[in-house]
Amino acid sequence: MSKKSFEIEMKVRDYECDAQGIVNNANYQHYYEVTRHEFLESVGISFSDSHDEGIDPVVSRVEIHYKTSLKGGDRFISSMTVERKGVRLIFSQNIKRKTDHALCSTATIDVVVLVNGVLSMGNQYDKVLEEYLKD
Amino acid sequence: MSKKSFEIEMKVRDYECDAQGIVNNANYQHYYEVTRHEFLESVGISFSDSHDEGIDPVVSRVEIHYKTSLKGGDRFISSMTVERKGVRLIFSQNIKRKTDHALCSTATIDVVVLVNGVLSMGNQYDKVLEEYLKD
Amino acid sequence: MSKKSFEIEMKVRDYECDAQGIVNNANYQHYYEVTRHEFLESVGISFSDSHDEGIDPVVSRVEIHYKTSLKGGDRFISSMTVERKGVRLIFSQNIKRKTDHALCSTATIDVVVLVNGVLSMGNQYDKVLEEYLKD
Amino acid sequence: MSKKSFEIEMKVRDYECDAQGIVNNANYQHYYEVTRHEFLESVGISFSDSHDEGIDPVVSRVEIHYKTSLKGGDRFISSMTVERKGVRLIFSQNIKRKTDHALCSTATIDVVVLVNGVLSMGNQYDKVLEEYLKD
Numbered sequence: 001m002s003k004k005s006f007e008i009e010m011k012v013r014d015y016e017c018d019a020q021g022i023v024n025n026a027n028y029q030h031y032y033e034v035t036r037h038e039f040l041e042s043v044g045i046s047f048s049d050s051h052d053e054g055i056d057p058v059v060s061r062v063e064i065h066y067k068t069s070l071k072g073g074d075r076f077i078s079s080m081t082v083e084r085k086g087v088r089l090i091f092s093q094n095i096k097r098k099t100d101h102a103l104c105s106t107a108t109i110d111v112v113v114l115v116n117g118v119l120s121m122g123n124q125y126d127k128v129l130e131e132y133l134k135d
Numbered sequence: 136m137s138k139k140s141f142e143i144e145m146k147v148r149d150y151e152c153d154a155q156g157i158v159n160n161a162n163y164q165h166y167y168e169v170t171r172h173e174f175l176e177s178v179g180i181s182f183s184d185s186h187d188e189g190i191d192p193v194v195s196r197v198e199i200h201y202k203t204s205l206k207g208g209d210r211f212i213s214s215m216t217v218e219r220k221g222v223r224l225i226f227s228q229n230i231k232r233k234t235d236h237a238l239c240s241t242a243t244i245d246v247v248v249l250v251n252g253v254l255s256m257g258n259q260y261d262k263v264l265e266e267y268l269k270d
Numbered sequence: 271m272s273k274k275s276f277e278i279e280m281k282v283r284d285y286e287c288d289a290q291g292i293v294n295n296a297n298y299q300h301y302y303e304v305t306r307h308e309f310l311e312s313v314g315i316s317f318s319d320s321h322d323e324g325i326d327p328v329v330s331r332v333e334i335h336y337k338t339s340l341k342g343g344d345r346f347i348s349s350m351t352v353e354r355k356g357v358r359l360i361f362s363q364n365i366k367r368k369t370d371h372a373l374c375s376t377a378t379i380d381v382v383v384l385v386n387g388v389l390s391m392g393n394q395y396d397k398v399l400e401e402y403l404k405d
Numbered sequence: 406m407s408k409k410s411f412e413i414e415m416k417v418r419d420y421e422c423d424a425q426g427i428v429n430n431a432n433y434q435h436y437y438e439v440t441r442h443e444f445l446e447s448v449g450i451s452f453s454d455s456h457d458e459g460i461d462p463v464v465s466r467v468e469i470h471y472k473t474s475l476k477g478g479d480r481f482i483s484s485m486t487v488e489r490k491g492v493r494l495i496f497s498q499n500i501k502r503k504t505d506h507a508l509c510s511t512a513t514i515d516v517v518v519l520v521n522g523v524l525s526m527g528n529q530y531d532k533v534l535e536e537y538l539k540d
Contacts, residue, residue: 013304014317017424019477024420025194026164034283047284048342059160063198072318072424148439149452150294154287154342169418182419183477207453295464296434329430333468
């Protein structure tokens with residue numbers, strides 16, 4: 001409950017909708033990724049610098065629930081918290097439509113950290129994420 | 136074990152890779168969707184005709200595991216089985232690299248069927264899917 | 271020179287980069303589309319409402335020049351002017367990197383307006399675009 | 406007229422359509438890119454191997470005309486010829502719907518070749534492209 005969360009506001013782009021007139025499912029995964037990368041940037045971690053140093057956060061599992069569909073032009077709030085379980089960083093994320101706070105989607109994303117391609121202990125980010133990792 | 140499966144061969148397009156040089160996670164969701172739509176077409180269900188008749192299969196939940204990364208130009212086999220649990224059609228899918236059969240990803244996708252926007256019993260397709268639904 | 275222009279600030283999303291580590295060419299077309307739709311919204315034209323009324327602005331031709339590549343996380347300014355030539359609305363657009371104003375791309379996009387699928391005179395928007403259409 | 410052409414057959418994926426129910430414009434650029442990469446592969450040039458050797462073919466300009474819209478599930482033939490003008494490789498491409506050969510789109514794509522990031526004479530591929538470059 002008291003975990004520190006991070007959030008950004010985004011807006012659906014028309015090309016992200018498919019012929020059903022709603023945002024295509026796979027694009028929510030893009031929204032969730034953008035949110036995590038913005039989060040990492042906010043604590044001083046550059047995704048591309050990390051990559052150049054041989055450190056690659058990699059998604060090992062996603063679970064996404066779809067509840068209310070977003071449409072072209074909809075504004076929404078994408079928020080997340082993060083915790084560490086063993087070698088995994090686990091992101092709990094959700095997306096709410098801005099106008100009425102309708103819950104559009106929830107997700108749990110497991111991330112592991114590869115160092116030069118090898119699974120690591122995942123504690124590289126413990127220091128910078130400290131404020132977010134504690135309960 | 137004896138469930139009837141459906142599979143197609145696909146090939147990674149270079150633009151589907153991201154700066155890490157591997158297929159971006161969200162694109163696996165696209166691959167899985169393409170596979171289900173090809174499957175539906177193979178049993179005579181047109182996704183767009185269905186939509187015009189007010190019948191929309193909608194994904195309610197996805198769980199995707201990422202194991203081995205695909206790269207630009209890789210060929211892969213995307214296969215699936217389907218079963219019905221209550222109102223949900225549950226697709227068990229996976230993607231294997233063609234050259235060495237390495238398991239790249241597995242997924243469980245829950246689909247419900249909306250009729251004019253309202254959740255249905257999901258039995259519209261029982262007849263055409265008969266061969267695939269039985270154990 | 272004195273034409274009124276419209277601009278928005280955007281930021282590259284990491285998944286928009288390809289294996290070359292730069293934004294994939296096709297995504298500039300997305301950026302340009304987002305800019306035009308934001309522009310239309312700013313003058314009170316909803317893209318999806320238009321569609322529901324049978325009025326569809328359709329791109330008939332694009333010409334895009336690529337000059338300096340954007341990378342993951344780059345902020346950029348996407349700006350445009352619009353003029354009318356016969357039945358066509360012609361958008362002159364460009365993208366500049368925010369940090370140093372480097373010109374990344376320029377584009378000319380021709381749009382025609384279909385009414386119930388038939389090419390129209392394209393003057394539906396003359397009134398709302400008045401301020402932008404005049405020299 | 407007598408120039409040697411290269412072609413592949415592709416099929417529209419439903420997620421490539423937008424809310425207008427037709428393939429989003431930017432996706433044609435993807436189709437054209439896939440075709441060029443398949444072409445390069447057919448003459449023995451690997452896009453990613455090239456990149457690793459510091460040789461990057463880069464698009465400097467695209468001009469795309471849109472004529473007939475493709476819809477979900479449509480099969481189409483994407484074909485191309487290539488010529489060299491100074492440092493540029495110029496690809497003339499088009500897309501035709503398979504069922505009735507309707508011309509959906511034409512494109513001219515200018516490509517230059519960067520070697521370690523610097524513009525080259527673009528003659529790296531003259532030998533392997535010989536058959537296609539001659540009139």
